[in-house]
Amino acid sequence: MNYAGKAHKVGDHIDTDAIIPARFLITTDPVELGSNCFEGLENGWVKRVKPGDILVGGKNFGCGSSREHAPIAILGAGMPVVIAHSFARIFYRNGFNMGLVLLEIGDDIEKISDGDELEVNAKEGAIKNLTTNAEIRSLPVPEFMAEILDRGGLVNYVRDKVS
Amino acid sequence: MAMTLAQKILQKHSSDQVKEAGQIVRARTSMVLANDITAPLSIDSFRKMGAKKVFDREKVALVCDHFTPNKDIDSAEQVKKVREFAKEMDVVHYYEGGNVGVEHALLPELGLVGPGDIVVGADSHTCTYGGLGAFATGMGSTDIAAAMALGETWFKVPETIKVNISGQHDKYITSKDLILHLIGLIGVDGALYRALEFTGPVISDMEVEGRMTMANMAIEAGGKVGLFPADAKTVDYCRSNGFANPEEIYPDEGAVYCREVNIDVTGMAPQIACPHLPDNVKSVDELINIRLDQVVLGSCTNGRISDLRQAAEIIKGHKVHKDVRFIVLPATPKIYEQALDEGLLSIFIKAGAIVGPPTCGPCLGGHMGILAAGEKCLATTNRNFKGRMGSLESEVYLGSPIVAAASAVAGEIIHPARM
Numbered sequence: 001m002n003y004a005g006k007a008h009k010v011g012d013h014i015d016t017d018a019i020i021p022a023r024f025l026i027t028t029d030p031v032e033l034g035s036n037c038f039e040g041l042e043n044g045w046v047k048r049v050k051p052g053d054i055l056v057g058g059k060n061f062g063c064g065s066s067r068e069h070a071p072i073a074i075l076g077a078g079m080p081v082v083i084a085h086s087f088a089r090i091f092y093r094n095g096f097n098m099g100l101v102l103l104e105i106g107d108d109i110e111k112i113s114d115g116d117e118l119e120v121n122a123k124e125g126a127i128k129n130l131t132t133n134a135e136i137r138s139l140p141v142p143e144f145m146a147e148i149l150d151r152g153g154l155v156n157y158v159r160d161k162v163s
Numbered sequence: 164m165a166m167t168l169a170q171k172i173l174q175k176h177s178s179d180q181v182k183e184a185g186q187i188v189r190a191r192t193s194m195v196l197a198n199d200i201t202a203p204l205s206i207d208s209f210r211k212m213g214a215k216k217v218f219d220r221e222k223v224a225l226v227c228d229h230f231t232p233n234k235d236i237d238s239a240e241q242v243k244k245v246r247e248f249a250k251e252m253d254v255v256h257y258y259e260g261g262n263v264g265v266e267h268a269l270l271p272e273l274g275l276v277g278p279g280d281i282v283v284g285a286d287s288h289t290c291t292y293g294g295l296g297a298f299a300t301g302m303g304s305t306d307i308a309a310a311m312a313l314g315e316t317w318f319k320v321p322e323t324i325k326v327n328i329s330g331q332h333d334k335y336i337t338s339k340d341l342i343l344h345l346i347g348l349i350g351v352d353g354a355l356y357r358a359l360e361f362t363g364p365v366i367s368d369m370e371v372e373g374r375m376t377m378a379n380m381a382i383e384a385g386g387k388v389g390l391f392p393a394d395a396k397t398v399d400y401c402r403s404n405g406f407a408n409p410e411e412i413y414p415d416e417g418a419v420y421c422r423e424v425n426i427d428v429t430g431m432a433p434q435i436a437c438p439h440l441p442d443n444v445k446s447v448d449e450l451i452n453i454r455l456d457q458v459v460l461g462s463c464t465n466g467r468i469s470d471l472r473q474a475a476e477i478i479k480g481h482k483v484h485k486d487v488r489f490i491v492l493p494a495t496p497k498i499y500e501q502a503l504d505e506g507l508l509s510i511f512i513k514a515g516a517i518v519g520p521p522t523c524g525p526c527l528g529g530h531m532g533i534l535a536a537g538e539k540c541l542a543t544t545n546r547n548f549k550g551r552m553g554s555l556e557s558e559v560y561l562g563s564p565i566v567a568a569a570s571a572v573a574g575e576i577i578h579p580a581r582m
């Protein structure tokens with residue numbers, strides 16, 4: 001559960017329509033959804049992303065509808081981790097369930113700027129900003145949720161359990 | 164450690180040690196719920212998980228209440244899918260047709276939920292059972308599919324806002340007015356990610372049905388759950404509905420709250436949420452000359468027998484205004500029968516109301532009372548988002564059953580004392 005990549009920072013109260021507008025909900029394919037990730041924010045936003053990059057959100061990230069397409073789109077765009085000040089409740093659940101790593105760090109979000117290079121140890125909840133040398137802690141991802149993430153999300157996790 | 168109600172109930176169902184807010188714990192579910200809109204998606208996820216059986220055929224409830232009696236071919240197909248799944252899984256609590264009621268009125272009445280339970284549902288108003296002292300909350304379809312398969316789920320331990328309600332109010336004030344007042348006070352995100360815990364003399368005096376009305380709208384303040392202590396009244400209520408061994412449950416002395424809100428109801432006038440958000444709350448006296456086209460009495464918020472009694476008492480001997488369609492939907496078959504036996508339905512019909520079957524119907528703009536552009540409705544439901552009950556240019560006001568009955572007669576929103 002170690003990640004490294006460039007930070008792409010977005011603002012406060014980013015809603016699920018900004019992440020993936022309703023007109024793209026005609027599919028559940030991660031790659032297709034990913035290619036339209038943040039179309040509700042800015043045309044072609046996703047072009048800046050390289051696989052492995054890290055999304056950085058503000059307050060109440062993922063508010064709005066309960067669509068599971070939102071975390072799928074972020075994953076499909078190649079971003080395995082979202083660090084935010086805070087997450088909206090249903091997005092938080094859906095994120096982990098779809099296999100997206102979510103780390104909440106409150107006001108420490110100020111220690112990350114757009115374009116910074118980050119290193120993340122999700123199990124420890126340790127974030128290192130390689131650009132500024134700042135070290136940031138979040139609550140570590142609990143063991144069993146790490147298990148869900150390790151298996152690529154809730155559907156796979158349950159599949160292993162019931163089989 | 165001194166625990167809030169939320170912490171206490173989570174601990175009861177978890178092998179993890181419940182400590183501070185923000186921590187994530189795994190907990191066993193007492194009841195898992197989905198309806199005719201959300202169950203089909205959960206069924207898809209359930210299949211993808213490769214699950215062959217639900218974790219307990221007695222602890223899954225599938226309630227086809229939203230677009231039923233099926234309003235069109237699509238809704239009939241959805242219900243069919245849920246029905247076939249229920250048969251395949253041998254689900255005991257499948258409801259459709261003559262035994263279906265609005266889910267959050269139905270489950271408590273059937274004794275399927277009670278104090279100390281953890282209930283998860285693919286419906287945001289699952290929080291209603293907090294009125295019985297159950298930790299109950301809404302989730303996405305895949306979460307519910309997992310809970311159906313495993314009988315457990317994960318929760319982030321919420322911080323709790325304590326809401327203390329005291330004072331003396333007159334007979335025109337109901338639990339609906341109190342919850343609308345609170346939402347107006349703290350806003351639609353005032354309890355985001357948090358639990359609401361209700362306490363104080365007004366709450367102790369309140370009947371259980373009124374508490375469920377309040378818990379129902381916790382989500383309208385962004386809350387995860389709206390919890391009431393389960394006292395002797397709760398235990399009586401649950402026992403009489405056949406819930407096995409209900410127990411009283413209270414928060415610990417010294418539990419930690421993130422915020423306390425004190426409300427004094429003395430002198431309060433009936434509260435109305437104006438278009439288009441539940442926190443746009445005004446006193447009824449501030450609303451002058453709001454002419455109505457429709458009034459709806461029903462839903463998981465206010466479609467219970469006590470609601471029908473309050474409205475019938477007001478409307479008895481009066482006539483519904485000629486310009487108003489007054490739609491009355493008892494929330495469950497049992498409530499319908501009770502209202503029939505008590506003569507309430509006859510009071511409504513004589514007044515010129517339309518009495519329909521138990522269904523969500525107009526509450527979500529489904530059917531049986533859709534609004535045209537420019538029309539205004541006062542409803543006892545819980546959401547007045549833009550277009551919720553029909554046209555994007557229609558308007559929904561939310562109020563109590565008493566205000567609904569009085570306003571149906573007046574043809575405009577009025578204080579029931581002025582009728």
Ligand code: SF4
Pocket residue numbers: 229265266267286288462463464522523526527544545
């Ligand atoms: S009555 Fe309205 S709020 Fe309640 S479950 Fe039905 S649609 Fe949802």
